[in-house]
Amino acid sequence: MEVLKVDQITKKYEKKTALANISLEIPAGVCFGLVGPNGAGKSTLLKIIASVIRNFQGKIRLTNPRMKIGYVPQEIALEETVTAQDNLVFFGKLYGLSGKALTLRIEEVLEEIGLTERAKDKVTTFSGGMKRRLNIGCALLHQPDLIIMDEPTVGIDPQSRRYIFQMIERLKQKGATIIYASHYMEEIERICDEAAFLDHGKVVENGRISMILEKHGKPSIFVSGNDCMPSGLESFGMLQEKAESYLLITRDPLQAMEYIVEYCKRSGSHPERLELAKPRLEDIFFSLTGSQLRE
Amino acid sequence: MNAIIKLELKKNIQDRGMIFWTLVLPILFTVLFISVFTSGLNEAESQPVILSIVPGYTVMFVFFIMITMTESMIKDQNNGLVARIASTPLSSYLYLLGKWVPYMYIVFIQIVILLLFGKVVYNVPIEQLFYIIVLAFILTFMVTGLGLALAILVKTTNMGIALTQVLALGGALIGGLWMPLEMMPELLQTISRFTPQYWGHQGFREAMTGTLAMGDFFKISSVLLGFGILGFILALIGYPNFLKRTTG
Structure with missing residues (x-):
């Protein structure tokens, strides 16, 4: 059963069409890859699903309208002048957590992203990989059912990338649905169960990766x-x-x-x-x- | 919204640059200019000069908070924080409010410290304390309201800095914060009444000496509130475009 239906989405930026009548179904509990070159429309589609962009044509249909969504943007969207803990407290509160529940979740998330020892350090002192992990962690605090990740491994070392892949595996095992955008095909092949190929704002192919490989490969x-x-x-x-x-x-x-x-x-x-x-x-x-x- | 207020305050308290702009530099300017303009004068002659410079420089330097507000909003916009916050349950207008309130705290504290400095070091009179406190609140609302509008409307930090300089220094010059209005041409004296600096300065100066009549107090408060409300309205009008620039 799908958790999300993207129904005939079109998004235009002045004269440029970023997405042209896109329809997709994202099944529950899978890692769904969005593949495409720069400018294909991946980030725009993710922003629409995450409610960042609200001005578009078409419909996003969630099976459960109260579904919790966590959005990991492509940019490292953190307040870098304060500590990792401060950032987690900040986003936790924005997601409606407080008190002991928030403290407990922060501990769990720090453990999950491997930053427990650096919780009290300012983000400016972090490596690119650590910032990326914290960037993901801030979207996990409210235990989302659907996690949207927009190129979460851009510009990081192989160790951090591997750590993020393992994290995604653990999230999948816990039952989360993940939408993962990347232009690295080997990442998609490695961690995703299903994928959609986007080019010039259109879906050129989508389905189970094994099916795509069998059909075209x-x-x-x-x-x-x-x-x-x-x-x-x-x-x-x-x-x-x-x-x-x-x-x-x-x-x-x-x-x-x-x-x-x-x-x-x-x-x-x-x-x-x-x-x-x-x-x-x-x-x-x-x-x-x-x-x-x-x- | 409280989360944004707390984060913004924490960030600014750690920012030494902001402490320099809001407290260190105004105190240095106040001391420097008072020593220059009162050199060779006796105490009675010095008092009106001090009474003009202390509130004048307080009013002038509160405007520089607009730079910090602009920097903060543009940075949030550029590093994707605004877009990310848009994906959370927090409404965009609460975000806007959350970015405004911390600067009200900062500016109010700045005004209190600068006036206290004048009291402790130069023994400026504080006759109508209630009026001074209310005027400090209104001045805070006015300058942060204009700061919010500027932060929302400009597209780059450099543009924000340039416009703040024009508003702060131009307004200070025309508004009579640098030299007594009586020494300025009549035309400039008329123009000065269109600047918030003029009204803020007059209000503080008269309240400090105990000569601010209730009618004048309401008049000054209304003008300053008007500037603040104008800023807030401009920010509200510009906010959808600001979000659009950020989120697409």
């Missing part, structure tokens, strides 16, 4: 080395040639590989690399949207 064979390309390879699929290497995208990789190996045996050539590559989300994204630069 074709395995490929990468070969490098001298005289390793038999004639007639085009009959197996699409061939992309480069200097002393080629990539064969095919639906029948084993047969194609056998054909290449047989040819190499006969001709006595030795490939430097002969690899069977599984399809990646990034390749599918480029094949659906093209690879030219956006604005």
Whole structure:
């Protein structure tokens, strides 16, 4: 069952259309990825869902209108001149928490984001990764059912990124639904169950990631080395040639590989690399949207 | 809203720059100018000068809170705090109020300290204490109301600083805070009545010497309140655009 329905949302900024009649359904308890290049409309859609933008066409339908939503903006939206604890108290109060309940939740969230030891330190003294974690923590205080994360790993070290992924896993296990926007495809592939591809304000594909990979992803064979390309390879699929290497995208990789190996045996050539590559989300994204630069 | 008030106060108390602008610099200016303008004068001749400079510089320097208010709002806008707060249950108008009230506390305390400094160091009279307290409240409302409008309407901190200088220094010059009005051309004396600085200065000076009639007190209070309400209305009118710039 879905927790949220995005129903024919259109948002225009003067002459530019940021979102063009977008419809999506976000199922409960999943991590839903929003993928797209800069300017695709990801942040605009998230801001609409989080009620930051209220001037748009279409409808956002929440299954439970009293659902608690936590919004993690793309910017590090913290008051950096005060401590981590002060920021958590501030946002906790804005979400309606107070007294012992607030104190307890702050302790839990500090533990969750790994900042218990630095709670009394000013945010200005934090690293980028710590700020990002606190940025997420401030949206978790009221134990939201739906967590909206807009590129929460931008500009941080691999350790902090991994920590955030683990945090997201724990939130999923606790039953939260997460909408996660990113332009890093490997992140989406790693942590999301479902995804929607956005480009020029439109959804170009959406569904379970495994389904998208199966539907669009074709395995490929990468070969490098001298005289390793038999004639007639085009009959197996699409061939992309480069200097002393080629990539064969095919639906029948084993047969194609056998054909290449047989040819190499006969001709006595030795490939430097002969690899069977599984399809990646990034390749599918480029094949659906093209690879030219956006604005 | 209380959360915003507390955070804003905490942030400002830690800000040494603001303490410099609101207290240190006005006290330095007061001491410096009193020593310059009273040098060679006897006590009786010095008293009117001191009585003009102490409330005059108090009124002039309260205007500089507008810079801090503008900086705070623009910073919140740029770092995404305004957008983030818009996603919480807090209404946008309570946010606006939460950003206003802390500066009222700060300006009121600033006025009290600067006038007390005048009393303790230069023994300025404080004859009509009730009027002085009420005028301090109204001056606080007026200057923070105008500050709020400025913070909402300008798009950059630099623009806010520039306009504050024009309002604070221009108003101080025309409003007779730097030199006695009698020494200024007649046209400027007429124009000075359109500045809040003139009314604030007159009110404090007369209340300190005990010559502020009730009618004049109401007149001065009404004018200052009018400026404050004008600022608040301008802020309310500009606020939807401010939010739009922030949240899209």
